[in-house]
Amino acid sequence: MRTKLSMTALALAAGAAAQASFETLYTATSTAAVAAAAATAKTSSPTSNVKGKAFDRMVVIWLENTDYTMAAGDPNLAALAKQGIALSNYNAVTHPSEPNYAASIGGDYFGMDNDNFNFIPSNISSIVDLLEDKGISWGEYQEDMPYSGFEGFAWVNQQTKANDYVRKHNPAILYNSVTDNPTRLSQIKNLTQFYADLAADKLPQWMFITPNMTSDGHDTSVTVAGAWTKSFLTPLLNDKRFMKNTMVLITFDENHTYTLENRILAILLGDAIPSNLIGTTDSNFYDHYSEISTAEANWDLHTLGRYDVGANVFSFVGAKTGDKLRQWQTPDFSTVFLNYSYPGLLNSMNTAVPLPAPNISLTQNGRTVLPAIAEVWAEDQGNTPYTGALEIPDGAHLPVYSAAAANERWDGNGWNTWYSGVGGNRLGIRAWRASLIVCVMKLCV
Secondary structure, X not given: OEEEEEEEEOOOOOOOOEEXXXXXXXXXXXXXXXXXXXXXXXXXXXXXXXXXXXXXXXXXXXEOOXXXXXXXXXXXXXXXXXXXXXXXXEEXXXXXXXXXXXXXXXXXXXXXOOOOEEOEOOOOOXXXXXXXXXXXXXXXXXXXXXXXXXXXXXXXXXXXXXXXXXHHHOOHHHEHXXXXXXXXXXXXXXXHHHHHHHHOOOOOOEEEXXXXXXXXXXXXXXXXXXXXXXXXXXXXXXXXXXXXXXXXEEEEOOOOOOOOOOEEEEEEEOXXXXXXXXXXXXXXXXXXXXXXXXXXHHHOOOEOOOOOOOOOOOHHHHHHHOOOOOOOOOXXXXXXXXXXXXXXXXXXXXXXXXXXXXXXXXXXXXXXXXXXXXXXXXXXXXXXXXXXXXXXXXXXXXXXXXXXXXXXXXXXXXXXXXXXXXXXXXXXXXXXXXXXXXXXXXOOO
């Protein structure tokens, strides 16, 4: 079922704004529409064998909404942690769910503070671009997604009507740079296809796995999430089709208690983990951007030029790639909660902030920004908050954009006077005087 949406498109480069129409495929959620779309939806399972410096396959599994102490105390997750490395200082980047998923593959969440039907415009790249540039296969597996490439807001259990698959927990589907490409769309699949790909020995080298709203603990508990995760992984950890120098990351999208710092449990395991590190704890600072930076370091990928560049690479990987761990410097981390979003184009309250450009001059351990990204954004280098620092902003410590003068801010129409945000940071943004409108819909049918 193809639903055509006509909307004002985001300007794709500095100084430009244009009316445009584009198609968003497969958004209808009625039973009949889903059945019709499923009959013609394409599924693809590309493979590759690009050797990494620390691992050859990266598997990311996200669970939902659990405080660190609750997750660490779950017996099933604790048992898995004993088989690998527990990351005791891993952090989500904001609340609620969707911006964390977006950030984990795109290097920013662009002010998003909601779980709406957000579209991240097609000039924003993701880890998909970086992987494909080096010929590394990728795929997503979404439990109970009704068919490959489904773009709808949600899909409920057809027998019980319980929450099942939700778009907000699917990072790649949020990016138009992915969904505008039919081949990429075909690589976003139901979890049942994981087992088909496993049986055919066609699993990709990079994959993101999202359990459904019951299995991930969102509508249940960490007990359910832990049991599902252990049940899912235990046979795989002894399966040679899965264990091919594989690193598995288990983590959560965010914590449950918004008034606490946004620290969450993360576990690394798999046959890529050095034997001397099994059963150990790594207390270095990591966040969701570390998922991108670790893949970049391992396969010597280019970068996105966003918060991925400054993110710490997981320690055991950095030991093999030469990436040095850094410690959070300023502001004092005791004042940093990472529990609400800074303004941005996808923010519910303040959308008058232009889209930030990646900093195409950044380098990290010899890795440079993807040339295709640099080409798109070369003329807009005044409008960037990215410096390659480990420290990341939040709603209390706002991004500082490179072109902000000491007495200026962007007010939605142009540069105006000083703006003092919470924590005293300036929100100064060099931007073009163009109308930038994003489609943020609660439901498309």
